[in-house]
Amino acid sequence: xxxxxDVMGGDHAPHEIVAGAxxxxxxxxxxxxxxxxxxxxxxxxxKHNTAGLSLPVVPASEVIEMNDKPTQAVxxxxxxxxxxxCRLVKSGEAQAFVTAGNTGGALTAGIxxxxxxxxxxxxxxxxxxxxxxxxxxxxxxxxxxxVKPENLQQFAVMGTIYARRIMNIANPSVxxxxxxxxxxxxxxxxxxxxxxxEHTPGINFQGNxxxxxxxxxxxxxxxTDGFTGNVLLKTAEGxxxxxxxxxxxxxxxxxxxxxxxxxxxxxxxxMARRLDDSEFGxxxxxxxxxxxxxxxxxxxxxxxxxxxxxxxQSIELKMIEEVQQGIQEVNEAAAHNPLVAQEP
Amino acid sequence: xxxxxDVMGGDHAPHEIVAGAxxxxxxxxxxxxxxxxxxxxxxxxxKHNTAGLSLPVVPASEVIEMNDKPTQAVxxxxxxxxxxxCRLVKSGEAQAFVTAGNTGGALTAGIxxxxxxxxxxxxxxxxxxxxxxxxxxxxxxxxxxxVKPENLQQFAVMGTIYARRIMNIANPSVxxxxxxxxxxxxxxxxxxxxxxxEHTPGINFQGNxxxxxxxxxxxxxxxTDGFTGNVLLKTAEGxxxxxxxxxxxxxxxxxxxxxxxxxxxxxxxxMARRLDDSEFGxxxxxxxxxxxxxxxxxxxxxxxxxxxxxxxQSIELKMIEEVQQGIQEVNEAAAHNPLVAQEP
Numbered sequence: 001x002x003x004x005x006d007v008m009g010g011d012h013a014p015h016e017i018v019a020g021a022x023x024x025x026x027x028x029x030x031x032x033x034x035x036x037x038x039x040x041x042x043x044x045x046x047k048h049n050t051a052g053l054s055l056p057v058v059p060a061s062e063v064i065e066m067n068d069k070p071t072q073a074v075x076x077x078x079x080x081x082x083x084x085x086c087r088l089v090k091s092g093e094a095q096a097f098v099t100a101g102n103t104g105g106a107l108t109a110g111i112x113x114x115x116x117x118x119x120x121x122x123x124x125x126x127x128x129x130x131x132x133x134x135x136x137x138x139x140x141x142x143x144x145x146x147v148k149p150e151n152l153q154q155f156a157v158m159g160t161i162y163a164r165r166i167m168n169i170a171n172p173s174v175x176x177x178x179x180x181x182x183x184x185x186x187x188x189x190x191x192x193x194x195x196x197x198e199h200t201p202g203i204n205f206q207g208n209x210x211x212x213x214x215x216x217x218x219x220x221x222x223x224t225d226g227f228t229g230n231v232l233l234k235t236a237e238g239x240x241x242x243x244x245x246x247x248x249x250x251x252x253x254x255x256x257x258x259x260x261x262x263x264x265x266x267x268x269x270x271m272a273r274r275l276d277d278s279e280f281g282x283x284x285x286x287x288x289x290x291x292x293x294x295x296x297x298x299x300x301x302x303x304x305x306x307x308x309x310x311x312x313q314s315i316e317l318k319m320i321e322e323v324q325q326g327i328q329e330v331n332e333a334a335a336h337n338p339l340v341a342q343e344p
Numbered sequence: 345x346x347x348x349x350d351v352m353g354g355d356h357a358p359h360e361i362v363a364g365a366x367x368x369x370x371x372x373x374x375x376x377x378x379x380x381x382x383x384x385x386x387x388x389x390x391k392h393n394t395a396g397l398s399l400p401v402v403p404a405s406e407v408i409e410m411n412d413k414p415t416q417a418v419x420x421x422x423x424x425x426x427x428x429x430c431r432l433v434k435s436g437e438a439q440a441f442v443t444a445g446n447t448g449g450a451l452t453a454g455i456x457x458x459x460x461x462x463x464x465x466x467x468x469x470x471x472x473x474x475x476x477x478x479x480x481x482x483x484x485x486x487x488x489x490x491v492k493p494e495n496l497q498q499f500a501v502m503g504t505i506y507a508r509r510i511m512n513i514a515n516p517s518v519x520x521x522x523x524x525x526x527x528x529x530x531x532x533x534x535x536x537x538x539x540x541x542e543h544t545p546g547i548n549f550q551g552n553x554x555x556x557x558x559x560x561x562x563x564x565x566x567x568t569d570g571f572t573g574n575v576l577l578k579t580a581e582g583x584x585x586x587x588x589x590x591x592x593x594x595x596x597x598x599x600x601x602x603x604x605x606x607x608x609x610x611x612x613x614x615m616a617r618r619l620d621d622s623e624f625g626x627x628x629x630x631x632x633x634x635x636x637x638x639x640x641x642x643x644x645x646x647x648x649x650x651x652x653x654x655x656x657q658s659i660e661l662k663m664i665e666e667v668q669q670g671i672q673e674v675n676e677a678a679a680h681n682p683l684v685a686q687e688p
Binding site: 179215234 | 476489521569570
């Protein structure tokens with residue numbers, strides 16, 4: 001197995017990314033192709049013991065920066081590490097592309113250079129999300145700001161297969177994010193999508209869900225457009241920061257609470273880890289003809305290793321093939337039953 | 345001053361609602377009209393010392409329940425406490441309507457029985473929201489699931505006046521909730537609304553804001569549609585619960601952390617209060633021709649008192665008149681400059 005890693009992407013590139021590649025190559029015994037500026041990569045590799053590891057360097061002279069405009073950057077920087085890595089996947093040399101770089105850039109490069117899966121209208125960004133009971137799966141968390149009901153239907157199929165394969169849930173419940181749990185609640189998009197989801201084969205649709213109940217863990221898979229999904233994710237992230245700040249301030253208020261804070265420090269650390277996303281392994285851009293994993297911009301070596309793990313698992317579990325089949329079944333059902341699909 | 349209170353609305357109606365009315369009448373020296381079933385109200389009033397307080401009972405034989413469908417319920421239950429209270433406002437007997445009942449019912453009753461302000465297309469639900477630096481003002485948090493760019497423009501004007509009057513911020517910054525802070529990021533609605541807001545007189549527009557930065561306190565007023573605003577609010581609420589659960593679990597993990605938890609308990613209580621919404625005083629449905637305050641469904645006596653306080657303040661500060669004038673200025677500017685308003 002060969003995974004193409006964008007060594008130049010992410011806030012801590014290239015050092016943490018190369019370190020993560022070394023960890024992954026050692027732990028999983030796979031090839032990790034290091035795509036980026038050869039000098040920078042060699043300099044980082046020299047810091048590690050790489051004896052016996054398969055870490056070929058694939059040169060790419062350009063970098064899509066965090067503040068680049070995705071479409072423009074992908075088009076103009078033809079020798080960017082993202083473009084080179086995607087072409088490695090397209091040619092069959094590598095089986096997956098992993099990056100912690102500019103998310104928009106990764107999506108654009110993936111769609112342009114790897115290409116959509118047959119029958120998929122819009123690829124979606126899918127990620128595990130911490131809840132009271134463990135994790136749920138949310139998509140789309142940022143690939144598509146505007147979607148149609150039939151896109152959300154495809155997201156439900158992709159989310160179901162992800163939850164089954166990566167999260168090990170036999171019959172994952174699917175709900176659509178809305179402003180009320182009652183049937184018929186929602187904006188026009190959600191109301192139409194919910195009607196469509198009721199008649200979609202192969203998914204266990206259970207209606208609407210509110211933001212609160214997403215976090216309470218009342219759904220295995222949560223479907224939403226990339227705009228709202230992004231707001232949910234970023235709000236949750238902001239709340240974690242707010243708790244830390246407020247708690248730190250309140251704990252300083254008296255010697256007793258300060259001592260209490262000191263004694264309960266391991267609990268806070270443990271909580272922070274539960275809410276931390278570096279173990280998630282990054283988001284998958286689902287709906288391409290190969291696996292694409294986008295790690296968090298602030299990925300360290302450990303997060304990079306987990307992103308590579310998710311890519312490896314996705315390949316081993318034949319997720320692309322399974323999504324392909326799921327989408328085909330929905331499309332075939334739609335051809336026979338007008339309720340399954342609306343007019344595109 | 346006379347405030348019409350829906351005594352039958354809310355999870356703890358009528359006892360906590362009547363108790364809150366007693367507190368408010370005593371503290372603020374105003375009349376609170378208790379609208380609802382007379383027997384139930386008298387029974388609750390008997391539990392309090394109401395000597396010298398102005399708490400007239402206004403009979404209403406029906407109740408709009410929490411799980412009633414708003415439009416249907418408001419239309420069918422002509423003698424509901426909400427309808428009677430709204431008519432009291434419409435007739436001029438009372439100057440504001442306060443309820444902790446079914447939000448959709450309150451909006452529908454308000455629009456139907458009190459009526460929209462002149463020039464307002466869509467009233468919006470506006471609420472303070474806790475941030476790292478205190479509070480910001482968010483609207484719409486649930487009145488309109490689908491909106492147009494020009495509705496968001498009016499929300500910006502209403503939010504600015506609320507922030508100035510209720511939150512005491514001289515020149516409140518206004519941002520629009522999006523999936524990226526960069527200009528041009530957003531769904532179609534946000535992109536169009538942002539262009540409109542750039543050219544809106546009387547507001548201090550500063551571009552896009554992400555969910556994370558709303559909580560970080562980087563805007564005084566946050567503009568969004570009622571669907572996304574509701575997702576943001578409910579997600580934040582869910583995170584508070586998650587935080588409490590995880591922290592409690594982690595603190596139980598060892599005797600040291602448990603002792604630490606015990607000692608730091610006052611800090612947790614203090615934090616909970618900072619994140620608690622009962623002091624917010626409820627959301628205002630802004631854009632009606634009179635003041636309408638919707639408290640949280642779980643309002644207790646204190647929350648009810650604060651909701652009444654917000655109504656009283658809004659009347660004293662002539663917020664309706666000021667919003668009326670702000671909207672008129674935007675509409676006049678739009679008549680002279682096509683950039684200020686899109687075609688409705």
